[in-house]
Amino acid sequence: MNDKAGVFTISLDTELAWGMFDKSNIDKYEHAYRNTPEVINRLCELFDEYEIPATWAVVSHLLEDCDGDHSDRMSPDLKWVDDWFGKLPCASGMDEDLWYAPWLIDRIQDCETEQEIGLHGSTHMQLGASSCSRQHAEEEIRIGVETLRAHGVEAKTFVFPRNDIGHVDVLREHKIKTFRGSDDRWYEQAPVPSTVKAPLRFADEATRRAPPVVEPIERNGVIEIPGSQVFRPSYGGWQYTPGESSVLRAIKGLQCVAQTGGIFHLWFHPFNLGHNPDQELGKLERVLKVASKLVKEDKIVSLNNNMIREKCGSI
Template sequence: MTDNKGIFTLSLDTELAWGMFDKDNVGDYENAYRNTPDVVDHLCNMFDEYDISATWAIVSHLLMDCDKAHTDRTSPNFEWIDDWFAELPCVNGFDDVLWFAPWLIDRLQACETAQEIGLHGSTHMQLGADGCSRQHAEEEIDVAVKTLREHGLEPKSFVFPRNDVGHVDVLREHGIKVYRGRDAYWYERASVPNIIKPPCRFVDEAVRGTPPVTEPIEHNGILEIPGSQTFRPSHDGWQYTPGECSVERAKKGLERAARTGKTFHLWFHPFNLGHSPEKDCHRLERILMIVDELVREDLIKCVPMGEYSE
């Protein structure tokens, strides 16, 4: 990262039902989960067309057949769920499509443009929440890293479930070099009540606010790459903001990165595009077209998270 070009980084929280099972609302997203394989395929095709190397942060349990009761692990003491491992999607007999994706690694490695495969935990455990001890974090990260190694992968990057940062030292001890930090907005990084954050996010989206651009932050041997913008889906209330908001905001963020030589870090969950796949993939493609134009003008470059450590 020694030249003065701006940087575009794209990270994808790849989780299927693992992202919602502890909130007891998997059914609200079932159609989107079922559409996710097609969404992933479409994303891979777009990334090949526009030469985008993204970071796919995956919940490693997507690669594991749930044939045991996780008796070797201890459940965190979260206030919103009685027994973490007793409530896992696979334990409760959910449809395989919602929690098992053995095809995922092969599809990502088949992309013509190299894709980075990082981690989003083993079971999407919220590492920064009260009730997640260091032991819980060590078990979660140890299993996740070992699972990827069994597939011939050495993960460098990590995305914290729900962006709840905690036990960063455990990541470093397991060979992780880079993690995505909270988005670089005052209300995301300051100690403000969670109830304030959703309306602030909605206002930023509705008024087409320019996203922040950032630089890596070093923390005792591990790098934090803060987020800049979430690509909002046409669901969960975001359909009430104009559809052009995310595209216009990304354009502003990319142009700011080009001017300053800093990083514009876009991120989203692939399953969220499964509610309105054609509409949302088209909106995302418009952003990738802007990236492509700036790359051709030699103003920015596309860098996956793991490359920051190099």
């Protein structure tokens, strides 16, 4: 292996419908959620075919079927939802196809290519929100870590729900070593209103702008790996960008990291590929083919987030 080679890494926000329960728009994505188990299975097959180790950040509540009693936890006072734990799907009965995936850990671990299972919170709580206290964060992270541990997984990587970063020191206390940072664009890392971010994101896609190459950063004893590019789906307005811009941007990212070193960090939600699995997985496969070719040419290496940390040196 070329020690100076650039690094390609993928992280996946693995949540099914948990990512939207507090936004009351589950129906909008229900078709994609129901296709997500198929997408996850096919992603595992692709990662094995092209020898891609990825990081799967899992909402741990997917793994447990509770009775809805969260009386031991304190709800954050969030502006967009009255009672966080009262709103949870398990508090009112749940459609298991949307909220419950006990098979998930076994399927990821069955991959021939080493995959990392990380944490995306226990209930997808937005830890960087102003009303999310340290106590909220501690409970959310602790319970998630304990749930994964009960399934034989020690979480080393965390992905903050909605990339809203907060209470990084709590990660360290629970022996989490790595987290995905915001994408390395000024408007993603600054306190910019969403009404401003949306057109800037669209402009990046529309102009097929090369995503940034990033470097790991130490934050409070934890390694941050900033994002480079969201792999956008062909719906939700993104279909109006020039054809397959997400593919072409990702290939540019791979070519850049092969030339300059550093890290190209691609990320997405598996359900993003669920609206049209054949089309979206076909687009991703084009990217993986290029990555595999560059690996074979010894121009890049493909690592999951924890492998990057180990390469950087343990904390």
